[in-house]
Amino acid sequence: MSFPVRAITLDLDDTLWPFAPVGARIERVLDEWMRKHSPVTAARFPLLEMRALRERVWRENPQLWHNIAELRRLTLEIALRDSGGDIALAGAAYEAFYDERNRVEFYPDALEALARIAARVPVVALSNGNADLARIGIARHFAFQLHPREHGAAKPEASLFLAACERAGHAPGEVLHVGDHVDADVAGAARAGLRSCWIRRDDHPDGLWPYEDVQPDLVFDSMTGLADWLDAQAAA
Template identity: 60%
Template sequence: MAFRVSAITLDLDDTLWPFAPIGARVEQVLDDWLRRHCPRTAERYPIPAMRRLREQVFAERPDLAHDFSQLRRLSLVRAMETAGDDPVHATTAFDVFYAERNRVEFYADSEPALARLAARVPVAALSNGNADLAVIGIDHHFAFQLGAREHGAAKPDAGLFHAACGRLGLEPMQVLHVGDDIELDVRGAQRAGLRSCWINREGARWPHPERPDLEFTTLAALADWLDAAHAMETNAA
């Protein structure tokens, strides 16, 4: 399918890098830190128990469903208070968690493809997560980063997509949203009136009647498509 793309909004976790290894590492790094600095918390809340406590806090605070960072802080405070450690340590514990959360391992194609996309059109990061592009070292590829926490609502809420389009100064149909999640990214973008691209690295089957505008197994393939589309526009001109 050929159509004009004036800008891209791009998901981060599981689109530029796999999140599962990060999730496993942050739990272990945080547990190691707690064993050294808050041993009563570590004893009462080993990794499985800490995970259950975090899920409990998340369930209790649906008003913060868009703010993973604050929910993580509240979980740490709760754990320390109930274990008998000073909750003042929660700030440092969160900093330890957050540093590890931003240590990502990109999919092999992602960084070169991102550079190619950003050379063609403005790219904005649009994520429900709490990754920091400056810490990761790729913020120079992005026009801006808009997260669910800053906006106050998470994908698939149409308002988040529309806010990004507003900052780009474009109508939704001029913007291509790219992501891995069928409901949050693709269906969310479709409902908000954006063009949609599904990065389907696992070869999953599309479950809905209305398909995305584009589907690729890698971000590099999207960059190839955008290069070809640009060449067609140039030749037509």
């Protein structure tokens, strides 16, 4: 398939790097931090209990789903308060979490492909997560990053995709959204009027597309596939 692409909006977690290893390390680092700085909290909320608390806070605060940072801070504040710890420690605990959250291990194809793609078209980071491009060391490849917390809504809300297109200065049909998640990325972008690219890696549960009303414009098993497609479009 051939079509013009004036800009790309790009998911981050599970598109450029796997999030599961990051999530596991975050839990361990936060548990160790609490054991050192607030033992009563570590005793009341060991790793599994802290995970359960986080999941409960997520469920009970759907109005904050577009603001992962605020949900994380709220979880820490509740854990400290309910355990009899010092709630003033929440900021430092969050920094310990956030530092580890931005230690990522890229998929083998991701960095080289990202550089190739960014050399072709402007790339916009569009993630529901709270990764920091500068801390991770890839900010130079992006024209800008649009956070759901800044916009007030998260993917797959059409308004977030459309806001990214408007800021990039291109019509939705000229923008290609790239991501791994069937609903939040691919179907969400397609329904908002953008072109869509599904990065369907080997760890995808079944590799089957579940919808009939929308289809991805492109499907690749790596970012390299997309970079190669863009090169071919330029050559044509």
